[in-house]
Amino acid sequence: MFNIYCPYCEEHREEEEFHPKGQAHIQRPTDPDACSDKAWGDYLFFRDNPRGIHHELWVHAVGCRKFFNITRHTVSYAILETYKMGEQPTITAESLASEEKQGDVQVADGGLQTVGASDNSVSESKGAKV
């Protein structure tokens, strides 16, 4: 069990009080009658599924019952910040990438991770068997 900070209650509450509601910051087309079927379908059905920073809509269902946003890392599951509706996140994939270049923060960026031996040791072990 862990606690999630509700920006409206202004305190940490148990995770069971909250429910995720999907991707945050989805813009409704300004003129639905004028947009194409593809644009409307994208708005209704297609969501981002990034490996890394994701902004999500959550509701404090067994508390204040208000919706708010969470910036969460989809690899580590770490909740980096919570903020009220209508506000913009202070932590984005772009801001973390620029910090990573400066060497402050290490972030998984969706690249392949090598597990175990490097290519050099593999070729060495093959050489030892011959």
Ligand SMILES: [Zn+2]
């Ligand atoms: Zn709340």
